[in-house]
Amino acid sequence: MIKKVLIWVLAIFLALAAMIYQRSTGPTYEYKGYLEHAGEAYKYKLLRSHETTDGAKIELPYFEGANYEATLNYKRYQTEDAITKLDFQLEDGRFVAPLPVQPAAGKMEYFITGSINGKPFTIPEEGEDRIVLRYKDPVSDFILVPHVTLMIIVIIFGIRAGLSAVLDPGTMRRWTVVAFSAMTVGGMILGPLVQKSAFGEYWTGFPFGGDFTDNKMLIMWVVWALALAIIGFKPKKKENISRAAVLGAALVMTVVYLIPHSMGGSTLDYDKVDQGIDPKEAIRTGAE
Template identity: 35%
Template sequence: MGKKVLIWVAAVVVSLGIMVYQRLTGPTYEKDYRITFGGENYTFELPRSHGGDTDCPVVIGLPEKFEGMIIYRRFPTDEPWDTLQLVRVGSQLSTSLPNQPPAGKLEYHLVLTAGGEHVPLGDEENVVIRFKGDVPAWAQVPHILLMVLTVIWSMAVIFLALGNMVQYRKHLGITIILLLLGGFIFGPVVQYHAFGQFWTGWPLGEDLTDNKVLLALVFFLLAWFLRNRKYGRWLAILASLVMLAIYLIPHSMNGSELDPETGEVVTGTMLLLFE
């Protein structure tokens, strides 16, 4: 009993670590800034994703001595830059980036001044924000929950199989069910609401997120059908390690992107041809 508890605790801890890593590295999460001015340190975030049909608010908490503007244009283009002046509301500077069609992107950067003096941000790279449709909670919440459980169960499979405990076979099956529900039922529904397409992985496209999920399923199914072979537990471990490796790839990389010239959504490694 104690060994099983330790296995599940380890599975949860490892899974949480993976999710924190994805939260810190994914290209759609807020970009963190830390600046120093006048001997004081300040931190704020700039958005890299926005859902729904509203403009994207940009809100920066900085003292009254700071002023600023947002310089932006559609991405990827060579269009002229537009400017949005940040407006002070109490202790915050704010403006809104204009809404784009689903999968449309803007690139932008912040220009800050204080007392007429330019404030360096320490990172001059433009921020790229991707817009998406409004995803209903009834699809988003189960998708996230099921994918979280998939990772936890797959990590448990590793520890159970390493301990040569036959229960790994049952939990291998549960992992496959969770993956099918989260990645192939609710996942496409989420993607449809966000970008207007159910599936953009192989063979219809080259979306990296879809293909990662497909690759994981292939390995798990292989491990399931060969689970009674002498090397069955090693296949289960391999499948779970593939899942681990997949989650170490930042989420939404090479995802859906609107081509500003054609108005079509392109996906995956095909994006590299346009950048």
């Protein structure tokens, strides 16, 4: 019993570590940093993803009484547009400047310049890449919540299955079935529904596009399907191949999972939009 508890603790710890890592990486998570004022550091979180219901409001900490100004500089992503400048304004106690709303998959690149009591600052710092924000259509919680929940189950039980293959082979089939089932429903059924709601297409991975997230999901599903096909539902006299298959699937899943989320995702091609093509027909995927 103690051994099984320790395996579960290790599985949950590894899964949480993987989820925290992925949560802090990738092109859609907030850009974080600090502004200094009066000897203290104030944290900011700048948006890199927003729904198409309105323009994304970029927010900075506000320093009352300071000689403080900031300007949002932005343009459409990967275009030759001139930079638009917009001053931050105090709004309901928040220091904000809005980006213009874009169609789904539309991206805006932006940076911020300003000064606090005569000391200039630039976010990101000069020489660094500008921040890129992508718009997406709203996704119903009835689809999104079970999708996210099942994908969490996949990483927890997938790692548990891999640990079972090494430390507790009698249970590895049970957890392999759970991981594969959760991946099938959460990844291969609900995942495309999320993609359709957010960007208008059910599937933009192989063989139709280069969306890294869809391709990651496909790889994980295939390795678990292969592992399940190899191990079957009943123990074998010699389990070495079965144990290797489950461990291999868990390792591949973990490595693939750690690739930042939303890389190579849907991007609006503004050249096509400017030619009069419907934005829904001007979305591309793949490495940029």
